Amino acid sequence: MSRRSGILEFAVLGLLRESPMHGYELRKRLNTSLGIFRAFSYGTLYPCLKTLVANGWLIEEPGSAPEDALAASLAGRRAKIVYRLTAEGKEHFEELLSHTGPDAWEDEHFAARFAFFGQTEREVRMRVLEGRRSRLEERLEKMRASLARTRERLDDYTLELQRHGMESVEREVRWLNELIESERAGRDQRRSGPGSPAEQEGTSGEADGLPRHRDAASSGGTPPGHPGPPDPSADTTK
Amino acid sequence: MSRRSGILEFAVLGLLRESPMHGYELRKRLNTSLGIFRAFSYGTLYPCLKTLVANGWLIEEPGSAPEDALAASLAGRRAKIVYRLTAEGKEHFEELLSHTGPDAWEDEHFAARFAFFGQTEREVRMRVLEGRRSRLEERLEKMRASLARTRERLDDYTLELQRHGMESVEREVRWLNELIESERAGRDQRRSGPGSPAEQEGTSGEADGLPRHRDAASSGGTPPGHPGPPDPSADTTK
DNA sequence: GTTTTCATGTAACCCGTTACATGATTCA
DNA sequence: TGAATCATGTAACGGGTTACATGAAAAC
Structure with a gap:
């Protein structure tokens, strides 16, 4: 229970709400922008996208075939697939956003929730x-x-x-x-009265009231070379 | 790779080196003393113990049957099983202790390694x-x-x-x-010269050179009740 | 005397990764 | 033209948890 994949679904919907994307890029965003979650593999991501489509929350759109859009439409050409949030998808995501059950504050869930606080009441x-x-x-x-x-x-x-x-x-x-x-x-x-309208700040909105911290990229660059042994296991993708 | 179960094996050997124990207690120690690792379930622990026995690193001993040791020896009575480290087991653990491969500093591995620094050179x-x-x-x-x-x-x-x-x-x-x-x-x-003998401090040993921190149990008791909703998912065991 | 806690085990299941297969696009 | 990166997918495998079965000792 408290399936980790639930986090994926949530994050995918959230990212797609901002703008349509294809799977590959989605995965990158999952690791960088929301740097918190350790990478999901494609073996997890693509099936997840499939089920989201099956639920009617996403639709697959033929990706921009930048070079020759003609050839693309011919033989079963495998093109980029861009996923776009449907109206139901948006609705569903908004519902997820409003949930406050106990799992909302489990470690990984919490990070995901926090990452989308900009769109949360x-x-x-x-x-x-x-x-x-x-x-x-x-x-x-x-x-x-x-x-x-x-x-x-x-x-x-x-x-x-x-x-x-x-x-x-x-x-x-x-x-x-x-x-x-x-x-x-x-x-x-x-001084929001009882009937104050829900906030409506887009992606760029000034989320109110965050404590002002010294610049996000704190302390200076890496002090060159500790003698520590190098770690060959750097690459996550390969 | 970098199997999480490797951590378990390591920790089990390490705990048993200090004193023989049965599985149930072992699991408790895994969560408290080494508070770091999130609990392994019995479904993982017992099979793990089995393989360690199969490798000759542990032996099963009939647990202390405190009430009536006689009855225990009769019908296939399922008694406590106390696991004790064998000589080979000790040797193996010592070898693991000396490894410094890259996985030794992955998050969970590192915590396990650190927990046994008292027995590490x-x-x-x-x-x-x-x-x-x-x-x-x-x-x-x-x-x-x-x-x-x-x-x-x-x-x-x-x-x-x-x-x-x-x-x-x-x-x-x-x-x-x-x-x-x-x-x-x-x-x-x-001023240890090149040939200084390996340290030999038992469990109670004063591990040298730890930075002295203000008392381990820092800040005072819980300031009573935030309005935060109660979380029913407290118990790990049940 | 019945409920809790201690105690050991197993099998089914869930879920995510690994490894592989495939092909387009970009860069040298 | 060949290598690197982008891009999509799937099947097999691994490994850990859940749920269940079982029973003794202790606490109430």
Whole structure:
């Protein structure tokens, strides 16, 4: 349950909502723009697209055959297939966007949800952020308890590992706190009455109330060469 | 490749090196002491134990039948099975401990390796830490590049997600730096000549040179109740 | 005395990757 | 013209979880 493939469907719909694309590019975007998800393989992506089409959420369109559009229409030429979101697809995606069930704040789900916050209503954003936070606090509580129980029996390295793990979670909680605060501030600023219209900011919209951080590309370039051994396993695609 | 189950085998051998245990307890330790790995199910653990036995690395011993040891020996009574590391098993584990191949610094592998640093030679520890660090720096480089390429096209939330992701990695790099520094300092302190004997500190040993952090259980107890919705999916076991 | 927790196991299933097959387009 | 990249697909395989079956010990 809580199928990982659900995340894929969601992300695909979300990306296609912005603009039609073919599978190959879709996959790239899945890794870069939404850098979070570790790459899905084509063996997963294409079948997924198929089912989305079968559900009527996407339609396949003949891709731009840039060189000779004529030849393309002749023999069973395999051309680019561009996927476009249908009206039902859009509707479905919007529904997914509004869900706030418990899985919305599981690690990978959460990242996917967050990536599309720009198209999510503020109220939903709040619920997801708060859900995630309480999920993490729960986890922290467990870690603390378990640590308290076993502390003396653990050697220094295990302890250090534990410590670092907890600190990571604490850090994410603080991050969420900032985000939640900003969301709240954003709402307060606008004094939105009960009937205020849902936001309508396109892709380029200024999502309100994000905490202003020092520039996204923080610390400077790589300080040249640690002696660390090179890692040949760089390429994901090949 | 880089099978996740390899991690299991490694961790099992490592835990059993400290003391014999039965499967059930083993699994608990896998989640708590080495809190890192997300739980393996019994469906994975028991078969794994079987193969380890088949390899001659473990032997099954009749568990302590505390109440009536007599009855146990009678009818095919299914008793606790305690697994104990054999000499070959120990040897094998020690060999695994000394490996420093590229997979030693993949996320989950690394955590497992680190968890047993107390039994790892300092030189190997260094190589693993440095390998991990360069792996992460590589990753950072990619993230920076991809971010630079797509920056303007991304909305604020996606950007924020990216930023937070990068910061997490940067944070781990800093952590590794501290650890490496400590390891180095530890070695320097001891002025170990070329022929210095391998360390021989038991489970309780003071692993040298860990950076001293404010107490492991950082920040205070849970500030009572955020309004966040409760999450019924707490229990892993059931 | 019945519910929980401890304890061991297996088989079916789900899901994603790997590896392969195929072909178009671009670049050297 | 041949290599690299773009592009779409599928079948087999691997590996881990879920769900189930079974039963002892402890707690209530």
